[in-house]
Amino acid sequence: MKNIQHNDFRHFLAVCLLAVLAWQTGAAQQRDTLVLLPWGETVPADRTSVSSAIVTGTQLERTPYRDAFTGLTGLIPGMEQTMGGNCSVSFGSKALATTSCVIDDVPLDYYVVNLEANQIESISFLSSTVEKAKYGPYATSGVLYIRTKKGGYDTPFTIHAFAESGVGHADWRAEYAGAVDYARLNNQARAAAGYTQLYSEEAIAGFAKGDPLDRRYPAVDWKSLLIKDWRPTTRAGIEAFGGTRNIKYHFALNGLADGDFYKIGPDTFSDRVNLTTSITARIDRYITAGASFRGMLAYHQEGRGGLYGYTAAYPVAFPVAFGLSTGTTDLDGDRLGMPVYAVSRTCPTNPYAYAMEGGFTLTRNRTGIFDAHIDVDMDWLLKGLTLQGVVNLATQYSLASGKNEDYLAYYWDATSDITDLSTHQGVKSSSKSVFSTSTYQNLSTFAKAAYKREFGDHALDMHVVGYLSEMAQSSLSYPSRFVSLIGSLSYVWKQRYILDLTANRSGSSQYAREGRYGTFPAAGLAWIASKEPLLREARWLDYLKVYAQGGLLAMYSPTGSNFLYEGSYLLGSSLTYGPAPVGQWFGIDTQSASTTEISRLPNRGLTYPLFHQYEAGFDLDFSCGLGLSANIYQIERTGYVANLMSLYPSLYGYGSAVWYDNYTENLIRGASLTLRYNRHLGEVRIGSALNLMSWDSWSTKLVLDEYIYPWQRQTGRSTADYVGYVYAGKFETGEQIETLPKYDQTGTQVGDLRYEDLNGDGVIDANDQRVIGYVIPKLRFNWVVDLSWKGWELNLTGLGQSSRDVYLTGTYFRGGSGDGNYSAFIRDNIGGAYPRLSYIASATNGLDSNFWRRKCWFLKLRNVELAYNIPCRRFGVNNVRVSLKGADLLTLTNLKEADPESLTSGLSAYPFTQYVSLGAKLSF
Amino acid sequence: MKRTILNFALATLLLAGCDKFLDQFPSGAYTDENYTDYPALVRGYVEKAYSLRPNHYLSSPGMACDGYADNMAWRAHDNAMWRYCSGSATMTDDPFTGLWTRCYTGIYYCNLFLQEGLGLSERYMVNQQADRNLRLALQGDAYALRAYYLYELLKYYGGRSTAGDLAGVPIFTEPVSPEEADPSRVRRSTFDECMEQVLRDCDSALLYLPLANRDFLKDQEMIPVLGAVRYRRMDGISVKCLKALALLTWASPAYNPLDDRSRYDEAARTAKEVIDHKLTLESADKVSGGFSLSRPFSWCDPNDPEAIYISQIFQSSLYEGYFYPQGFSGQGSYGPTQELVDAYPASNGYPITDPRSGYDPAHPYDNRDPRFYQTVFYDGSQVVRNTNESDVMYIFDIAEGGKDAPGLVNTSPTGYYIRRHLYLGWNASDAVVQDVYRCIFIYRWTHMCLAFAEAANEVAGPLDETRYGLSAKQALAYVRNRPQEGDVPGVGAAGDPYLDECALGGARPFRALVRNEWRLETAFEGFRYHDVRRWATSADEINIPIHRIKITVENGVKRYESEELERRSFPSLWTPIPSTEIRRTSLLLQNEGWEAWK
Incomplete structure (x- = not known):
């Protein structure tokens, strides 16, 4: 389970080669012949300029993680997926990160939904110009486009049931010095700063006994007291579906029970139950109607200390506890029988006591999504015309409640043992037993008219959608409202020349009347070359599509601010006028009046930020099973809303008011390339794909780019550029300190970091910072290999990044001063990768510089599944599929200090979790 | 629910008519669209401009x-x-940037009030007469403060620009919205144009403001808006102080290359009006506790009869x-x-x-x-x-x-x-530490005597009593004879041979004496920086x-x-204009000597 680390880049290359070889011999990732488009459209790939992939719910079942979307890795060309600790997952495509989802054509943040794999029919990722334009401004940064299962007409009643259970292992990265090491490091730090040392050799010998209750020399390993490495996870679910000639239905119920890494204190769990139902009926020849409901009930409980509570105290801060209150001394008062804990004046929190006595938080989250639709076939009026109307109401209510209790603790010190009662007095605070509630409501409705017709060589597919939504959320004072009218036309000539046109007129409540409407057009062209008479006969070629798209897209987020366009006036402080109270001779009355403060100036022309997106690409499939897709793109983002006050000289007198306008700009360029190979070799089926992505983005227009020296200029910089001081070695002699430029004019010592004096003015200051690194990888890739043989299946997905710069930040790496803060990294690297230990923190060494830079590449095996299908015909069972799943079991990287995918995981954020689970799925 | 859905469906069909659906709900907030409905907000513009004055001598500058x-x-x-x-x-630690921003913010808020007669047409009070009095006084406040802030800017930033001309600062008589603002076209007006603007605003203010914020000078029906309740705000007499000091600056060698003596003349006349006001209408003979030459001035009494215009007061040590x-x-x-x-x-x-x-x-x-x-x-x-x-x-x-x-x-x-x-x-070791009310005495009697003595001397010499009804020497004698705290007689109280000698010596030795008196009398009031520059x-x-x-x-x-x-x-001799202002504009010229601050 341990990560395998290799320093040598050659290992990385070797693994890449192996991956490529695996893919060369392999078979699973076929180019999809259908494309999902917004508003319920599913069209053949050779009838649209859009090129995208479809992932089925079944494919997502291979991940053991609690979030089904983590199973998407490698399955959608051009889509990146990054994870942090605790399976927090985010998606991106074309350099745009998003967590937005559209579920059954309604925009819903995915945390509202938490769908399970068996509830999902299909997922695609809307990222191309035409796809996004067809959906409208909500999709502009890219969205996961999800359709839920509805069952099928004329389908026998079928049941799938599954259950699986497994364990997760925390990849803890943070390790702090133990008691003896701590005492020595603290002594060393104090000596370096000219302070007396706190711990004698006798004390250190006492700490070496490692007794956490020792009243003289306590040595506490807080981490092993408080947290553990393993957590259990179990899930089970049942899915039933089918349909007659006129009715189809689908039902799924899933349960998940997840533990956590807390070792002591209140029970910790993260459980949920998730249900979906759907029924659709043909009412007569022309009318079809359906309704569905999705609901979730989730409970999450944990102690109030947090996973990193143990870092609040250092190993020799105090003994864990004194014992139980006997009520016989005045120290204990009337708290007879309560546990008495210790704290100290320098370290006023006892993490063990907090975990044991500090109460807990239980968060209950319930979601209900109701959806109804009606389809009307208008063939009788106009051949090819259909109408559809949909209404969707999504609600979520979240309540966090619990107990907020305090423990009883006395101050401790090594010489006088128990002293005074601390601020922790064991009080139960009933007034704080409810912490917070939050609500979310989204009402969406749309109506669609579609017209599809073919006339000889001409095929026409057009539709008009009117969409309207209102989203209210407890964090917004007013609901966001949005309307969109979208017209879309697809024209195919001779089955191979394709023209897509889309126009979108949208209105948002976030802007004033002057700026709230906009019209945004997009177009796509495609040529199905493989259908040209010349190539149609070519036996080696299966499929070749070449396409280009371009358009203007507006960006809209329902959670955006509502009033930025409006001037904001406030009554400020009240001033009093009149004579002073003493020595009055010309009057006595005073009078007060309030100032008016303009905190925001109006801009009624404020409007949507725009994306100018252009792209081109091709899909190519050879008859031998080899496939190749490529896409290059450019996105110019203009008119980002920014406070422009710093552009104006203060002589206009606006004071501290803000003023927003559409201003900043950014340019993205990138490409993605996908290689596929699918083959049946006898009974072995091989499917594989390798997806490579590369992009960069540049700030092309910033609000303020005032600079004195050219290296400070920000306009034109890549957003991945990292700015800091240029490390130039360490101060080695006192003479160097006197003669060389330094940042800290008074406190610099031998061993401190030296930086380049870029402007040559003899001192190191903010003007000596320049770009020192590049923090995004030049190349990202993900891959998937599926193998099957008879009843066996092996599915592997993974991702990786080429080398990039990362910087070690935070106290774990740069701490090492005062009390606490002595990490294993610091302990093991003093004078080397950690510059100098000092009780008084050095002003110089913690600055951002390339001293803290590491080059980092990685390759991760995200999901692995080995399954066996047991043919079974007993008890009504048709098939049993037993599978062993693993997640994040293998990481190859050259970075020792942190997780290369999420640098803070396991250090200051939730650790990465590796999973193994065993499960079975029964089909009836 | 049904109804909502129905409404939704209707709205969907009528997308064109969706403005109502998208309009923001009334929020109760004060916005640019509704603030004129709230007179307190309109009045608050003037109060904001007042609040930008510093209220103690340690506040920069x-x-x-x-x-x-x-x-x-x-x-x-x-x-x-x-x-x-x-x-x-270096340009990043310019001690004057706060002053620049403060003065221009003050001018902006005055302009918001004055713009299109907004403040003058608002109804503030139920009582019609009181409302009228308040409207006029606020209008006067706005003009007076605009003049005050522009003169503050001139005092510090007026000077030879890098182009060699005697430049003032950019003048704004209307608020400019960010949409209309074009920093590439902002330029400094000439020093003379700025002075003319200051004087024009002073004259406008005098039309609206009451003579002085004293209860004994007003009619009873002016209660509750005029009189002592306005103390610490501008009144007619403080506008005259502002005007006299501005004219004196304009007449001073550094800003008067053509040696236009009429500026001194005007300064002397204006200062004399203030002197007369103190000696007649506010004199202790007329009103108990009033101004008297035989009573010393106290720095710890914001109500001291010598005071003409003061800042906000506060109690502190x-x-x-x-x-x-x-x-x-x-x-x-x-x-x-x-x-x-x-x-x-x-x-x-x-x-x-x-x-x-x-x-x-x-x-x-x-x-x-x-x-x-x-x-x-x-x-x-x-x-x-x-x-x-x-x-x-x-x-x-x-x-x-x-x-x-x-x-x-x-x-x-x-x-x-x-x-x-x-x-x-005050003694920090007292059981109860005593402190008193403090303020900045923005204008006071002594300033006017000195201004008059300096200006009259330049026009008519030290001894001419007829031109203004007071000679420069007499004005200076007011200052030198004044008793000090503890009723210690002034330096010239028992005969002042040196003053006599300087006065007899003519304008030149008298000028040196007046300048020294400025220094002694206004020490630690923040005058010296400007004075040595205007004389240099x-x-x-x-x-x-x-x-x-x-x-x-x-x-x-x-x-x-x-x-x-x-x-x-x-x-x-000149103060640098904040470098960010130079950088964010195209035509704004820096002052001579500070070319690198850009």
Whole structure:
């Protein structure tokens, strides 16, 4: 389970080669012949300029993680997926990160939904110009486009049931010095700063006994007291579906029970139950109607200390506890029988006591999504015309409640043992037993008219959608409202020349009347070359599509601010006028009046930020099973809303008011390339794909780019550029300190970091910072290999990044001063990768510089599944599929200090979790 | 629910008519669209402009202006103020940026009120007469404050630009919205244009403002909006002070290259109106507690009859904390210079450089102008409780080895301590520490006497009584004869031969005397920086060394030596315009000498 680390880049290359070889011999990732488009459209790939992939719910079942979307890795060309600790997952495509989802054509943040794999029919990722334009401004940064299962007409009643259970292992990265090491490091730090040392050799010998209750020399390993490495996870679910000639239905119920890494204190769990139902009926020849409901009930409980509570105290801060209150001394008062804990004046929190006595938080989250639709076939009026109307109401209510209790603790010190009662007095605070509630409501409705017709060589597919939504959320004072009218036309000539046109007129409540409407057009062209008479006969070629798209897209987020366009006036402080109270001779009355403060100036022309997106690409499939897709793109983002006050000289007198306008700009360029190979070799089926992505983005227009020296200029910089001081070695002699430029004019010592004096003015200051690194990888890739043989299946997905710069930040790496803060990294690297230990923190060494830079590449095996299908015909069972799943079991990287995918995981954020689970799925 | 859905469906079909659906709900917030419905918000523009005035002398630039010249030195050298006057400032630690922003914000808020008669057409009160009075007074406030802030800007930033012309600052008489604002077209108006604007606004203000914020000068029905309730706001008489000082600046050598004497004439006339006002309408003969030449001025009484226009008041022991040395619970942050100490004449009125003064360098602090003792603490000075003459709370020991000598922790760098502004009832070790109301005396009687004396002397010489009904000499005598706190008679009270001598000597010696009187009377009020510049013709006149006192004791005898402390160093007579302003505009010219601040 341990990560395998290799320093040598050659290992990385070797693994890449192996991956490529695996893919060369392999078979699973076929180019999809259908494309999902917004508003319920599913069209053949050779009838649209859009090129995208479809992932089925079944494919997502291979991940053991609690979030089904983590199973998407490698399955959608051009889509990146990054994870942090605790399976927090985010998606991106074309350099745009998003967590937005559209579920059954309604925009819903995915945390509202938490769908399970068996509830999902299909997922695609809307990222191309035409796809996004067809959906409208909500999709502009890219969205996961999800359709839920509805069952099928004329389908026998079928049941799938599954259950699986497994364990997760925390990849803890943070390790702090133990008691003896701590005492020595603290002594060393104090000596370096000219302070007396706190711990004698006798004390250190006492700490070496490692007794956490020792009243003289306590040595506490807080981490092993408080947290553990393993957590259990179990899930089970049942899915039933089918349909007659006129009715189809689908039902799924899933349960998940997840533990956590807390070792002591209140029970910790993260459980949920998730249900979906759907029924659709043909009412007569022309009318079809359906309704569905999705609901979730989730409970999450944990102690109030947090996973990193143990870092609040250092190993020799105090003994864990004194014992139980006997009520016989005045120290204990009337708290007879309560546990008495210790704290100290320098370290006023006892993490063990907090975990044991500090109460807990239980968060209950319930979601209900109701959806109804009606389809009307208008063939009788106009051949090819259909109408559809949909209404969707999504609600979520979240309540966090619990107990907020305090423990009883006395101050401790090594010489006088128990002293005074601390601020922790064991009080139960009933007034704080409810912490917070939050609500979310989204009402969406749309109506669609579609017209599809073919006339000889001409095929026409057009539709008009009117969409309207209102989203209210407890964090917004007013609901966001949005309307969109979208017209879309697809024209195919001779089955191979394709023209897509889309126009979108949208209105948002976030802007004033002057700026709230906009019209945004997009177009796509495609040529199905493989259908040209010349190539149609070519036996080696299966499929070749070449396409280009371009358009203007507006960006809209329902959670955006509502009033930025409006001037904001406030009554400020009240001033009093009149004579002073003493020595009055010309009057006595005073009078007060309030100032008016303009905190925001109006801009009624404020409007949507725009994306100018252009792209081109091709899909190519050879008859031998080899496939190749490529896409290059450019996105110019203009008119980002920014406070422009710093552009104006203060002589206009606006004071501290803000003023927003559409201003900043950014340019993205990138490409993605996908290689596929699918083959049946006898009974072995091989499917594989390798997806490579590369992009960069540049700030092309910033609000303020005032600079004195050219290296400070920000306009034109890549957003991945990292700015800091240029490390130039360490101060080695006192003479160097006197003669060389330094940042800290008074406190610099031998061993401190030296930086380049870029402007040559003899001192190191903010003007000596320049770009020192590049923090995004030049190349990202993900891959998937599926193998099957008879009843066996092996599915592997993974991702990786080429080398990039990362910087070690935070106290774990740069701490090492005062009390606490002595990490294993610091302990093991003093004078080397950690510059100098000092009780008084050095002003110089913690600055951002390339001293803290590491080059980092990685390759991760995200999901692995080995399954066996047991043919079974007993008890009504048709098939049993037993599978062993693993997640994040293998990481190859050259970075020792942190997780290369999420640098803070396991250090200051939730650790990465590796999973193994065993499960079975029964089909009836 | 059904209804909502139905409404939704309808709205969907009628997308074109969706403005209602998208309009924001009424939020109850004050916005640009509804604020005129709330008179308090419109009035608040004027109040905002008032709130931007500083209310104590330590607020920048304030008293620092004595340090930027030759009156004062800083103990600490880690501040932008010290770097500024020592020639080591960089554009990122410009001590004046706050002033620039503050003044222009004040002008912006005045303009918002004045714009299209907005403030004048608002209805503030139910009572029609009171409402009218208030409307007019607020209108006057807005004009007066606009003039005040523009003159503040001119005082500091007016000067020769890099193009060599005598430039003022950009003038705004209307608020400019960010949409309309075009920083690439902002340019400095000429100094004369700015002065004309100041005077124009002063004249507008005079049309609207009551004569003076005194209850005894108003009719009963003007209650509750006029009279004493307006004290600390501008009134007619304070606008005249502003006008007199502005005219005097405009007439001064640095800003009057063609030597236009009519500016002095106008300044003298305006100042004389204020002098007359104090001596007649507000005099103690007319109203009990009123102004009297025989009563000393108190820095600790914001209602002092000498005061004409003051800032907001506040109760605090701010000055005591900064001025006193460590030994008396202070920080010793500032030190008066030897130059200032030497500028005080002997008790007979002769300058100490004059042999007739009787000045004894071995006993430099004996027999000096009573104003010296009121302004500066020196070696051997006592801090005597104001309410109890026998309570000597502290004695300064500044000689080498003494607890208050320069160079120790929290002691003055010069060997002198500021006494002006201090409240002598304060003692940090009292059980209940006493403090009093403080304020900035923005305009007061003495300023007008000095302005008149300076201006009248230039027009008619020191002795001409007929032209203005008062001679420059008489005006100066008001100042020199005035008793000091504790009813100590003024330096010239029992005959003033030196004043007579200067007056007889003509405009030239009298000019030097008036300038020195400006320095003595307005020490630590923040006048000196501007005064030395308006009188100067080249930077050499202000780039001078300043000195401290070094007291050594040999065989029980003290030796007093003045030694150079540091030098003032400025590239020109002018103040730099904030570099960010230069950078964000295309046509705004920096002042001469500060070319690198861009």
